[in-house]
Amino acid sequence: MADNSSRAGSSYMSREVLDWTNQTHAPHDSGLAAAFDTPAATGIPAIMVGASEGKLLTMLLKLVGARTVVEIGTLAGYSAIRMARALPADGTLITIEFDAKHAALARDNIEKAGMAKVIRVEEGRALEVLPRIAGPVDAVFIDADKGNYDHYGRWAAKNVRQGGLLLGDNSFYFGKLLGDSNEAAAMRRFHEEAREAFDTVNIPTPDGLLLGVRR
Numbered sequence: 001m002a003d004n005s006s007r008a009g010s011s012y013m014s015r016e017v018l019d020w021t022n023q024t025h026a027p028h029d030s031g032l033a034a035a036f037d038t039p040a041a042t043g044i045p046a047i048m049v050g051a052s053e054g055k056l057l058t059m060l061l062k063l064v065g066a067r068t069v070v071e072i073g074t075l076a077g078y079s080a081i082r083m084a085r086a087l088p089a090d091g092t093l094i095t096i097e098f099d100a101k102h103a104a105l106a107r108d109n110i111e112k113a114g115m116a117k118v119i120r121v122e123e124g125r126a127l128e129v130l131p132r133i134a135g136p137v138d139a140v141f142i143d144a145d146k147g148n149y150d151h152y153g154r155w156a157a158k159n160v161r162q163g164g165l166l167l168g169d170n171s172f173y174f175g176k177l178l179g180d181s182n183e184a185a186a187m188r189r190f191h192e193e194a195r196e197a198f199d200t201v202n203i204p205t206p207d208g209l210l211l212g213v214r215r
């Protein structure tokens with residue numbers, strides 16, 4: 001099925017336009033700025049979601065009245081803080097990170113952002129940590145370890161409550177979604193299997209965000 005849009009594969013989004021719209025709709029206060037800026041300042045790759053994607057996560061979680069969220073891939077805590085801001089004061093966001101340096105930086109940023117009561121950083125490999133988390137949860141955000149997205153999607157299908165959300169970042173897999181690698185195949189399985197339990201759409205953010213609503 002060909003995309004009938006003449007804009008497919010191109011974009012009106014320049015750096016300047018993106019900066020302006022980020023600033024207009026998704027600005028950073030000091031808590032968000034610290035989590036966004038500290039990776040680069042401490043020699044950690046700055047591979048967090050963009051400001052608008054972060055704000056989109058906040059809004060989607062608010063729309064479904066989320067109270068419990070699981071995130072795979074913490075880095076410095078930026079997306080975790082964005083999402084936690086959608087939760088009530090007694091809500092819980094568990095974020096999983098296997099790199100001790102990233103986890104320590106994230107804890108520091110989460111504390112500074114005033115979110116330490118809501119966000120818990122679980123250190124370890126997501127495949128080992130997930131079985132220890134008891135569902136049901138309101139949403140799962142997957143943003144690490146692309147070769148295992150299919151496994152994470154299956155965990156989400158079992159543990160997200162009806163009406164809850166599956167969110168998978170980098171769903172275009174850096175433009176290599178249709179490639180020959182094992183990771184690309186896992187990402188395609190993630191897309192295809194997600195349709196079995198969720199109503200799905202792939203939002204064409206710069207690297208794609210798969211959104212599913214649990215049936």
Ligand SMILES: C[S@@+](CC[C@H](N)C(=O)[O-])C[C@H]1O[C@@H](n2cnc3c(N)ncnc32)[C@H](O)[C@@H]1O
Pocket residue numbers: 047048049072073074075076077078079080096097098099102124125126127143144145
């Ligand atoms: C893209 S970054 C996460 C960015 C974060 N979600 C944000 O937007 O602020 C991915 C993170 O996942 C971690 N990671 C990679 N593979 C992992 C795995 N198998 N289990 C847990 N964490 C993992 C990396 O160390 C890195 O910090």
